[in-house]
Structure formats: structure tokens, C-alpha cells
Amino acid sequence: MFWTKTFIPTLKENPQEAESASHQLMLRAGLIRMLMAGVYSYLPLGLRVLNNIEKIIRDEMNAAGAAELLLPALQPKELWLKTGRDEILGEVMIKFTDRRGRHVCLGPTHEEVITDLVKGYISSYKQLPLILYQIQTKFRDEIRPRFGLVRGCEFIMKDAYSFDRDEAGLKINYEAMRKAYLKIFKRCGLDFLVTEADSGVMGGSVSHEFMVPASEGEDIVLLCPACKHALGYKDKEEKCTKCGTQMEKINTLEVGHIFQLGTKYTSMLGANFVNESGKLLPIIMGCYGIGVSRLVSAIIEQNRDDSGIVWPKEISPYKAVIISLDSGDGAIKQKAAQIYEELEGDSIDVLFDDRDERAGVKFKDADLLGITYQLIIGKDYLKNNTIELKCRSNNEKITGTEEMILNKLKGSISG
Ligand SMILES: Nc1ncnc2c1ncn2[C@@H]1O[C@H](COP(=O)(O)OP(=O)(O)O)[C@@H](O)[C@H]1O
Ligand SMILES: [Mg+2]
Ligand SMILES: [Zn+2]
Structure with missing residues (x-):
């Protein structure tokens, strides 16, 4: 590509709106431009970086046996009434009424939509297990959109969902996804920590978060300086359960989050299957998210010097x-x-x-x-x-x- 034929509006000075190192560099290097708070255009260089990240994610998802699809961003609100998450998400969900009088929202996440989809086509244990994923734009009316692509109101997420007939199957798929995540973040050139986390509004039990240490990260992680055991920070510092050392608080960015959901969504939405002995049971689910656009910020936070960005090989535009x-x-x-x-x-x-x-x-x-x-x-x-x-x-x-x-x-x- 000829520089004179593409669009790389570099800036000599730090723009006033920039709140963190990665945000400054993204603006200065002509990767993104803000349209309004929390909403960004990806310029040609930024898009190339995003495409490289997405390629790594697709490689590793496909290798782990997940199949890509693309779900709608526009969703009927009634689907959300069935799980009660319209209330839980509250103002975060962007909702309106269309010209037909339909109550709709712009998807902040896709558990409801995918469970509803799978419900119509999976009826037997013979059709399980299954892992589906998409790379798609999510909409969340965040109270405090921040740091460029770190916290946006419109952002790109990779979300995957596994469907199994039993807990043992879920554990296998969860482990396959966890391993794929380790490969993805390594290929992205990141130093990261994996913490066992509170699954919050997602429900379910086991969950892990993939956290990138970054000085201006908003998520606090407790890290054991001795054995490197990491833990999501609740309200007080603790001693490491593995070795007894006092843990230290560090700032991080959450780039990935995986959950063993169990039957939370499938039982509420009636996504059942018939098992080997003819019994009707809810499908067992897992869900696996990666903040694709946030990764651009996280990678820059960790790969830069005084002169600018230093892209890891596979990410370089x-x-x-x-x-x-x-x-x-x-x-x-x-x-x-x-x-x-x-x-x-x-x-x-x-x-x-x-x-x-x-x-x-x-x-x-x-x-x-x-x-x-x-x-x-x-x-x-x-x-x-x-x-x-x-x-x-x-x-x-x-x-x-x-x-x-x-x-x-x-x-x-x-x-
Ligand atoms: N507002 C946002 N802007 C950019 N990325 C986001 C945003 N919210 C979530 N993400 C990314 O998407 C991933 C999966 O989202 P999820 O875990 O559902 O979000 P949250 O942790 O906010 O509940 C997160 O790990 C994070 O990397
Ligand atoms: Mg999360
Ligand atoms: Zn320790």
C-alpha cells in the first residue's frame, strides 16, 4: 500500500481527549477516531490490526473445533423478558421501539439469542456436543466509556458458546477453550494472568478471567509475588492460598472471560434434548468471551516505547x-x-x-x-x-x- 493512497492521519501532539497511553497512541498513529463518547471509527491501520487479531482468534477457535456463525445485533426484547436479564442489564441495554411497534434492543451479549436458536434444532444427545462462535459488534450503554477502545458503547467481541449433554462434556469443552485462549493471548504478544472469577450477571459456577497487567487498567487483581497465583480482587487483600505470602494489588484489563454456565439459560428458555435413555434434559452450556477491540488497547499498553507503538509480529498492520x-x-x-x-x-x-x-x-x-x-x-x-x-x-x-x-x-x- 502506498502511504499517499491510504488514510493515516498521524498527530504530532497528544490529543486532549486521550486518557491513557494506548488511547493517545491509537489516536496519534491514526488507528481510530472518536465519533462520540464510547463510539469509534476504525481507520485503515486500525482495521488491519483488528483483522490480524481476528485471524488469530479464528485460527484457534477453528482448531478447537468451534464453528463460526453470525447472529443479529437487533433483537426482540421479549426474548430477554424470558430470562429476566432485561432487568439485570437495565440501562446498559440500548432499547427502542421500531415502526412496527416491536420492542427491540441492540444485543449487549448473545446467550439468549443463541440458546433460542439452538433450541429449535437440537433435540437429541446425538447432536451434541457443539461449539459455536461469532465475532460481532456489541452495544452497551456504559456509564463511563473510557480509554478509547477499552470501554466502548459499541465494541467488538468474540463470543463462543458450548452445548453439552453432561457436566463431563462441558468440562472438556471448557478446557479446550481455556487452552485456545492461552494460545490466542500469547500470539497477541501479551503478558497476562488467569484468575478464577465471580461470574456476576452471567450466572453459573466456574469462571476464569484473562487479565492483562496495565497501569491504567480498571480491574484489580491480587497477585502472589512468590508463586504468581492470581485472584480477582473483592474488597480486601489476602494471603495466597497456595503459599501463604501476602498478595499484591495490580491494575489489569480484562481481555477474556469464560464461564461454565450449566443449565441457567437452557432451562429458562426450554432448550432441551433427549438423552440415551429417553429422558428430556436441559442442554448444558458454557460461554466464552474475548474483547476483540479492547485487545488493541491492551496490546498497545504492553508493547510501546517513548517513540510510539511496537507491534508484536503477528499484529503489525x-x-x-x-x-x-x-x-x-x-x-x-x-x-x-x-x-x-x-x-x-x-x-x-x-x-x-x-x-x-x-x-x-x-x-x-x-x-x-x-x-x-x-x-x-x-x-x-x-x-x-x-x-x-x-x-x-x-x-x-x-x-x-x-x-x-x-x-x-x-x-x-x-x-
Ligand atoms: N464496554 C466494553 N468495551 C470494550 N470491551 C468490552 C466491553 N465490555 C466488555 N468487553 C470485553 O468483552 C469481554 C466479555 O465481556 P463480559 O465478560 O460479558 O463483560 P463484563 O466483564 O463487562 O461483564 C470482556 O472480557 C472484555 O474484554
Ligand atoms: Mg467479564
Ligand atoms: Zn503464592
């Missing part, structure tokens, strides 16, 4: 950015364009900074954007036939012939 430092006669730009074509020909997605900007501006922007590798083509190419490769994570630079540098880049990308 482009594999490399080509910086051409023109000297006036167009020879350098021509070379840069040729290298761009070669990389694109090898299916390596690169961003070509073809703007007529000063070197300083291009370097600053490249560091701000945080693309994993920078390929710098300047006067040295005309003098010595050499170009430069900079690795954003350690700021190390190597200089060499075009052939050597491109081989190095291709090797690093595939390795």
Missing part, C-alpha cells in the same frame, strides 16, 4: 514500512518502488512511505506506527548501493546490499 528518502532526482524513490513491487510480488504486505516529506517526519511517523520492520532507502543507495533495515522492537539497524537486506527481511518475517 504491515510486515514492513519502506521509507524512501528522496534526494530530488527521483532515483531513490524509483528504487524504493521497485523493492516495494518485489515484496508485494512475494505476498509480503508492506507500506510504502512515498510522501514528499522530510526524513525526520518519515522516521518519526514510522516509529509512531510501530510496524515491525523499517526498510530505509536513502543517499547510501546511490553512493554505495546499500540500504538499511531497522527492527522496531530493539531499534537495531543493519546496513547491506539490497539482496542481503531483502533476504534478511524475508527470513525474519517468515521465521
Whole structure:
């Protein structure tokens, strides 16, 4: 992609509205723009990051045997009356009446819709187990939308639901999802903690939260400094149950939450199946959420330096950015364009900074954007036939012939 053909409105100054490091960087690097409080547009770079995160999630969900579907955001309120969650969610649910007089809401979550769907088609133990997931926009009228994508009123969630005939089946699926989550967050380049949590409005018993330590995170976790055992913070600090050490409070962002729901929704909505001995029983459910758009914030919170974002390899919006430092006669730009074509020909997605900007501006922007590798083509190419490769994570630079540098880049990308 040519920089001049895409839309990357970088900012030199920190915007006033930005409340946290990740929020500042997202705005400055041109990833998102606010339409109104808690509601954001994803600009081309932000969308590429989101797509990379979604690809990792899809890979691991599919590998764990879950099937993707897409449920409606627009939902009849009567479905929510059946579980009583319209009351529990209260003002968080965005609801209105349509022109037909139907009472509708914009889905804040999808347990009701998926249980109602499955109810119509699952009737026998032979059809179980089943795991379904979607990546979809949720709507929640949050009291305090904050920190850009951390807490939005419109945000993207991956939600998965497992359906089983017995507790043993639920345990197997829950474990498969838990393991998939570990792989997903690792591939996202995150340091994270897993805590046993209170399942709150979701109901059910066992639940785990996936928490990313971040200085401005709103969720408090108790962490044992000795054995690293982690626990959701209630109201007081405790001693670690594993080793007796006094636990420490740390700020985190919740990026994932998994629950063993049991029969809470299926019994209320009448989603039953007939077991081997002909008995009618409610299906046993689990639900598994990931804050997809919040992950963008969490990844930036943990992967940045004073100059900007430092994307983990798999998340970087482009594999490399080509910086051409023109000297006036167009020879350098021509070379840069040729290298761009070669990389694109090898299916390596690169961003070509073809703007007529000063070197300083291009370097600053490249560091701000945080693309994993920078390929710098300047006067040295005309003098010595050499170009430069900079690795954003350690700021190390190597200089060499075009052939050597491109081989190095291709090797690093595939390795
Ligand atoms: N308002 C929001 N904005 C962005 N992401 C959110 C928001 N609310 C929840 N999420 C993400 O979706 C995941 C699943 O949601 P859930 O656990 O139902 O939310 P909550 O913890 O607020 O009850 C959370 O772990 C979090 O990462
Ligand atoms: Mg949660
Ligand atoms: Zn301990």
C-alpha cells in the first residue's frame, strides 16, 4: 500500500481527549477516531490490526473445533423478558421501539439469542456436543466509556458458546477453550494472568478471567509475588492460598472471560434434548468471551516505547514500512518502488512511505506506527548501493546490499 493512497492521519501532539497511553497512541498513529463518547471509527491501520487479531482468534477457535456463525445485533426484547436479564442489564441495554411497534434492543451479549436458536434444532444427545462462535459488534450503554477502545458503547467481541449433554462434556469443552485462549493471548504478544472469577450477571459456577497487567487498567487483581497465583480482587487483600505470602494489588484489563454456565439459560428458555435413555434434559452450556477491540488497547499498553507503538509480529498492520528518502532526482524513490513491487510480488504486505516529506517526519511517523520492520532507502543507495533495515522492537539497524537486506527481511518475517 502506498502511504499517499491510504488514510493515516498521524498527530504530532497528544490529543486532549486521550486518557491513557494506548488511547493517545491509537489516536496519534491514526488507528481510530472518536465519533462520540464510547463510539469509534476504525481507520485503515486500525482495521488491519483488528483483522490480524481476528485471524488469530479464528485460527484457534477453528482448531478447537468451534464453528463460526453470525447472529443479529437487533433483537426482540421479549426474548430477554424470558430470562429476566432485561432487568439485570437495565440501562446498559440500548432499547427502542421500531415502526412496527416491536420492542427491540441492540444485543449487549448473545446467550439468549443463541440458546433460542439452538433450541429449535437440537433435540437429541446425538447432536451434541457443539461449539459455536461469532465475532460481532456489541452495544452497551456504559456509564463511563473510557480509554478509547477499552470501554466502548459499541465494541467488538468474540463470543463462543458450548452445548453439552453432561457436566463431563462441558468440562472438556471448557478446557479446550481455556487452552485456545492461552494460545490466542500469547500470539497477541501479551503478558497476562488467569484468575478464577465471580461470574456476576452471567450466572453459573466456574469462571476464569484473562487479565492483562496495565497501569491504567480498571480491574484489580491480587497477585502472589512468590508463586504468581492470581485472584480477582473483592474488597480486601489476602494471603495466597497456595503459599501463604501476602498478595499484591495490580491494575489489569480484562481481555477474556469464560464461564461454565450449566443449565441457567437452557432451562429458562426450554432448550432441551433427549438423552440415551429417553429422558428430556436441559442442554448444558458454557460461554466464552474475548474483547476483540479492547485487545488493541491492551496490546498497545504492553508493547510501546517513548517513540510510539511496537507491534508484536503477528499484529503489525504491515510486515514492513519502506521509507524512501528522496534526494530530488527521483532515483531513490524509483528504487524504493521497485523493492516495494518485489515484496508485494512475494505476498509480503508492506507500506510504502512515498510522501514528499522530510526524513525526520518519515522516521518519526514510522516509529509512531510501530510496524515491525523499517526498510530505509536513502543517499547510501546511490553512493554505495546499500540500504538499511531497522527492527522496531530493539531499534537495531543493519546496513547491506539490497539482496542481503531483502533476504534478511524475508527470513525474519517468515521465521
Ligand atoms: N464496554 C466494553 N468495551 C470494550 N470491551 C468490552 C466491553 N465490555 C466488555 N468487553 C470485553 O468483552 C469481554 C466479555 O465481556 P463480559 O465478560 O460479558 O463483560 P463484563 O466483564 O463487562 O461483564 C470482556 O472480557 C472484555 O474484554
Ligand atoms: Mg467479564
Ligand atoms: Zn503464592
